[in-house]
Amino acid sequence: MDSRRRDYVRRLGHPMVNAVWRxxxxxxxxxxxxxxxxxxxxxxxxxxxxxxxxxxxSLVIILVSGLFVGMVLGLQGYDTLQRYGSSEALGVLxxxxxxxxxxxxxxxxxxxxxxxxxxxxxxxxxKATEQLSAMEMMAVxxxxxxxxxxxxxxxxxxxxxxxxxSGMGIFGGYLVGVGLIGVDDGAFWSQMQAAxxxxxxxxxxxxxxxxxxxxxxxxxxxxxxxxxxxxxxxSGATTRTVVTSSLAILGLDFVLTAFMFRGVG
Amino acid sequence: xxxxxxxxxxxxxVVAGMVALVFLAFKVANLGAAFSSGGxxxxxxRFDNIGGLKVRAPVKSAGVVVGxxxxxxxxxxxxxxxxxxxxxxxxxxxxxxxxxxxxxxxLGEQYVGLDAGGDSVKLKxxxxxxxTQSAVVLEKLISQFMFGKAADGNDGKK
Numbered sequence: 001m002d003s004r005r006r007d008y009v010r011r012l013g014h015p016m017v018n019a020v021w022r023x024x025x026x027x028x029x030x031x032x033x034x035x036x037x038x039x040x041x042x043x044x045x046x047x048x049x050x051x052x053x054x055x056x057x058s059l060v061i062i063l064v065s066g067l068f069v070g071m072v073l074g075l076q077g078y079d080t081l082q083r084y085g086s087s088e089a090l091g092v093l094x095x096x097x098x099x100x101x102x103x104x105x106x107x108x109x110x111x112x113x114x115x116x117x118x119x120x121x122x123x124x125x126x127k128a129t130e131q132l133s134a135m136e137m138m139a140v141x142x143x144x145x146x147x148x149x150x151x152x153x154x155x156x157x158x159x160x161x162x163x164x165x166s167g168m169g170i171f172g173g174y175l176v177g178v179g180l181i182g183v184d185d186g187a188f189w190s191q192m193q194a195a196x197x198x199x200x201x202x203x204x205x206x207x208x209x210x211x212x213x214x215x216x217x218x219x220x221x222x223x224x225x226x227x228x229x230x231x232x233x234x235s236g237a238t239t240r241t242v243v244t245s246s247l248a249i250l251g252l253d254f255v256l257t258a259f260m261f262r263g264v265g
Numbered sequence: 266x267x268x269x270x271x272x273x274x275x276x277x278x279v280v281a282g283m284v285a286l287v288f289l290a291f292k293v294a295n296l297g298a299a300f301s302s303g304g305x306x307x308x309x310x311r312f313d314n315i316g317g318l319k320v321r322a323p324v325k326s327a328g329v330v331v332g333x334x335x336x337x338x339x340x341x342x343x344x345x346x347x348x349x350x351x352x353x354x355x356x357x358x359x360x361x362x363x364x365x366x367x368x369x370x371x372l373g374e375q376y377v378g379l380d381a382g383g384d385s386v387k388l389k390x391x392x393x394x395x396x397t398q399s400a401v402v403l404e405k406l407i408s409q410f411m412f413g414k415a416a417d418g419n420d421g422k423k
Contacts, residue, residue, distance in 0.1 A: 045268070052271050056278045095293050160282025167285035170293060193295035194330075197321070202294045206286070 026222050033151055033221070036144035046149040047156075054115040054150070054217075055157030059164070061114055062107055066165035069102060070094060070172025077173070078181050090183050091192035094173030095166075099196060099205045100261070103166030105253050108212035110165075111158055112245040116220035119150050120241040123224025124234035132225075147221045154220070158213025159206050166205065204260045211252055216245040305332060305351040306390040310364040310377070315346045316400025318366050318375045324350050325367075326379040331356045334377060350377060352388075359384040365398035375400060 040047045077093040123146060126132050132142040170192075177183040196202065220241050227237035290296040315337065324332035332352035340347050352358070361382030368375050379394075388394070 045272075048272060048275050051275045051278070056274045059278060059281075099289060099293065157278075160279065160285070163282055163285035163289060167288045170289075189292070192293055196294040198290055198294040198296045200321075202289050205289075 022226075025226070026218070029222050029225065030218055032143055033148050033218075036141055037148045037152065039141075039144040040149040040152045046145075047153050050150045050153035051157055053118065054111075054154050055161065058111060058114045058157070058161055061110055062161045062165050063168050065106065065110055066098075066103075066168030067172040069106060069165075070098065070169030070174075071176045073097060073102075073169065074173040074176030074181070078177060078183070087181075087183055088187035088191055090173065090177045091170075091188040092195040094177070095170050095192045095196050096201065098166045098169040098173075099201050101253070101257070103169065104162045104205055104209040104212055105249060107162040107165040107209065108158065108216060108249040109246055111154075111161055111213070112216045112220075112249065113242050115154060115157070116216050116241050116245050117238045119154070119217065119220040120224040120227070120238045121234060123147065123150070123221060124227035124229075124237050127225065127227055128229040128231070128234055130229075143225075147225060151217050151221050154217030155210070155213045158216065159209045162205065162209030162212075200260075204256075207260075208253065208256050211256060212249050215248045215252055219245045219248060304354045306354050306388070307335065308350050308352060308388050308390075308392050308394055310348050310350065310394035310397050311340070311343070311345040312348060312364075312366060312397050312399050313345060314399040314402060315348060315366050316368075316375055316402055318348065318377070318400065322374060322376050324352060324377045324379060326356070326358070326381065331379065348377065352379075357387040360386040360388055360392070361396065362388060362394055363396045363398070364394045366400035368401070 073094045074090065077090050078087055081087045081089055081093065123132075126142075126146065132146065135142045135145060174188065178185050178188055223237040223241045223244070227233045318334065318337065320334055320337060322334045323330045324334060332350050334348060335351045336349040338347050339345075348364075358379060359382045361384040363380040363382060365378050365380070366375055367378040382396075
């Protein structure tokens with residue numbers, strides 16, 4: 001009886017210990033990745049190759065999503081603003097919501113599902129087919145050769161993708177607001193320029209997207225490297241990448257927003 | 266994929282990303298205007314009541330934005346609001362400039378309006394604006410109007 005009760009408590013404790021252990025393992029993995037990053041800059045073509053897969057191939061989905069998100073913001077924003085007779089503030093609404101929040105967050109979510117899952121699947125499959133062990137056998141460090149270039153490529157791509165998303169979204173909002181609905185062209189841009197601050201809004205958005213880039217790519221390479229080397233394990237790791245990095249983006253976004261935009265304005 | 270065309274695509278991607286950042290900085294946030302202003306100088310003004318004035322609110326003169334409110338705090342000796350403003354150093358104002366808290370539109374944001382005086386000495390960095398006018402608080406205005414009406418009514422009866 002007593003031993004059975006102890007078993008229940010143990011069953012409760014086990015996942016907790018496991019979770020803490022995994023976080024610690026991920027942190028050590030991050031440190032090792034940073035320590036072996038030299039190769040990805042000395043042989044920059046490795047990183048460029050990965051930027052093609054994570055950045056360039058995400059362009060289409062980022063640009064199209066940005067355009068449509070901006071156009072929807074234009075329609076919805078106009079519908080609300082015109083009730084208060086301030087439809088000229090449409091530019092402000094579209095640009096601030098994109099630059100501060102939607103750009104980094106939605107681009108990050110898309111990046112996690114488009115590029116993050118691919119990174120995990122690739123590294124996981126390399127592990128399952130023992131390519132990583134083969135590299136070690138040939139005295140090639142798989143973290144320096146495989147993990148670090150992918151990590152840095154993701155970190156460098158993410159801010160660019162978020163900026164493209166925001167720019168495209170503002171263009172979409174402009175198309176709908178000025179082109180379709182007929183908000184005044186001059187008021188759209190001038191009110192936007194008066195309300196959006198370079199450091200406070202744009203730079204904070206870039207910082208956000210950089211942090212999301214680090215989080216998403218770290219989770220992606222870690223899950224791939226840590227995957228159980230079977231078909232099932234790789235598919236599980238890919239799913240975990242998307243879920244964990246999406247949650248990480250939303251959680252980090254709240255923390256960053258609380259620090260950046262509190263007590264001002 | 267060929268190495269050279271891969272490099273080309275990544276180059277295009279990086280250039281496009283940079284262009285988007287420059288677009289956000291200059292077209293959306295109007296960084297150009299911030300650059301062209303060489304520097305700013307800081308002046309302080311004391312108000313009895315600043316209403317809903319916020320940090321980063323514009324400082325305007327004749328409707329032109331000439332600076333931003335940098336900080337607001339309460340002086341606990343005199344119980345006045347101390348407003349610190351950064352004014353563009355392209356614009357010099359006389360020492361006897363008049364500062365008032367105004368509202369753009371009926372429900373618009375509040376800003377500090379500067380009305381230039383006639384003094385030949387200009388305000389310098391760290392100077393204080395001596396003549397100020399507080400924000401108009403709507404409740405006070407209404408109650409003044411109501412009491413005025415009531416007083417008028419009594420006069421009429423007499």
